[in-house]
Amino acid sequence: MDSLTNTLHAVPLNHYILLSAIIFSIGVMGVLIRRNAIVIFMSVELMLNAVNLLLTAFSVYRGDASGQVFVFFIMALAAAEVAVGLAIIVMIYRNTNSVDINVLNRLKW
Amino acid sequence: MSTFYFIAFLSIFFSILVISAKNPVHSILYLILTFFTFTIHYILLNAQFLAIVNFIVYMGAILVLFLYTLMLINLNKESEPVKPFMIKIAGVFGGGILAVALASSLKLIATSNPVILKNPDLGLVKNLGKVLFNEFLLPFEVSSVLLLSAMVGAVLLATKDPKTA
Numbered sequence: 001m002d003s004l005t006n007t008l009h010a011v012p013l014n015h016y017i018l019l020s021a022i023i024f025s026i027g028v029m030g031v032l033i034r035r036n037a038i039v040i041f042m043s044v045e046l047m048l049n050a051v052n053l054l055l056t057a058f059s060v061y062r063g064d065a066s067g068q069v070f071v072f073f074i075m076a077l078a079a080a081e082v083a084v085g086l087a088i089i090v091m092i093y094r095n096t097n098s099v100d101i102n103v104l105n106r107l108k109w
Numbered sequence: 110m111s112t113f114y115f116i117a118f119l120s121i122f123f124s125i126l127v128i129s130a131k132n133p134v135h136s137i138l139y140l141i142l143t144f145f146t147f148t149i150h151y152i153l154l155n156a157q158f159l160a161i162v163n164f165i166v167y168m169g170a171i172l173v174l175f176l177y178t179l180m181l182i183n184l185n186k187e188s189e190p191v192k193p194f195m196i197k198i199a200g201v202f203g204g205g206i207l208a209v210a211l212a213s214s215l216k217l218i219a220t221s222n223p224v225i226l227k228n229p230d231l232g233l234v235k236n237l238g239k240v241l242f243n244e245f246l247l248p249f250e251v252s253s254v255l256l257l258s259a260m261v262g263a264v265l266l267a268t269k270d271p272k273t274a
Contacts, residue, residue, distance in 0.1 A: 011113045014221040018212060019117045023124050025208035030128030032200030035192055038179055039133055042140050045171070046124055049147055052163075056232075060154045063227045065240045071159055072241070075166050076252045080259030082171050086178045087266035093182050094269075 016057035023050040037089050037099040041082070048078050113153060120146040137175050144168050154224070156232030 023046060030043030052071045059067025089099060096103045123143040130136045144167045151160035192200075230236045241249055 010223045010225075012221045013224050014215075014219065015113070015117070016224065017215060019120065021211040021215075022121055022208055025204045025211070026121070026124045026128060028207055029201055029204030032203060033192060033197045034128065036133055038175065038182075039128070039136050042136060042175065043128060045140070045167075046127065046143065049144065049167070052159075053147055053150055056151060056154055056156050056159060057224060060156065060226055060231060061222075061224045063231060065231055065236055066244070068156055068159055068232055068237055069241050069245050072162065072237070073245075073248060073252060075162055076256060079166060079171060080255050082174055083259050083263040084266070086174060087263040090178060090181065090267050099182060 013057065013061050017054060020050040020054040020057075023047075023053075035100050035102060037092070037101050038086075040101065041085055041089070045078065045082070048074060113150075116146050116149050116153070120150070133179055134176070137172060137179065140175075141168055141172050144172070151232075154232065155226055155229060158232055158234045158237050 027043045027045075027047035027050065030046065031040050034040055034043070052074055055067045055071050055074075059065065059071075092104070093099055120143060123139050123146065126139040127136050127143060130139060144163065148160050148163050148168070151157075151163055
């Protein structure tokens with residue numbers, strides 16, 4: 001394990017930030033171009049994970065364990081968010097028979 | 110070192126497939142693969158605790174929840190309603206602009222210091238548990254209340270109202 005991590009850790013920090021930025025942007029694209037509420041939710045999860053990876057990379061870079069504890073809290077928060085969000089989607093489906101977000105424009109006022 | 114770039118390529122590839130797959134079930138399966146590549150990233154950073162938690166919580170719990178909900182909802186139409194082509198182009202363009210803006214504003218193309226693990230015990234359960242239960246004890250306890258309230262809220266929202274049903 002030690003030799004594995006030692007050889008692998010010549011990766012510049014910028015490349016981690018670049019990877020996270022790209023995946024975060026892909027998540028933003030997913031929110032913008034899809035109409036299925038569940039797929040939009042999955043794109044949000046993708047964005048959360050990009051941030052998690054970046055926090056972990058910073059934590060290792062600075063040698064500070066707090067970053068990884070934050071990631072742990074974000075994961076707990078994501079679990080709660082998914083449970084409530086999917087329950088709301090199920091309720092919407094029961095009322096409108098669709099998970100198309102364009103049906104929800106009645107929420108305007 | 111080249112392992113990182115290979116896994117990073119896989120992450121980006123699978124996450125593009127997540128948002129471009131027509132069938133939502135395929136999207137979820139690609140999302141599972143994406144999260145698996147994230148687990149490998151955590152292992153490469155020697156964050157073993159996070160790798161295990163990511164594996165169990167994300168791939169095990171959250172995505173099973175997604176899959177169950179999707180199968181409960183059971184979209185009979187094979188293809189969901191799609192947005193107009195111009196809106197899709199605008200969305201992809203906007204996301205690309207965001208990526209370019211982030212990369213250029215942070216000067217990400219320039220060389221930087223490598224990520225070197227100074228303390229090999231950093232991401233192990235023992236070390237993280239000490240930090241979690243000393244400095245972050247109150248947020249940890251509050252998060253349990255959060256999870257409980259989320260569970261109560263989900264049950265309340267998803268069960269049918271007996272008066273209206």
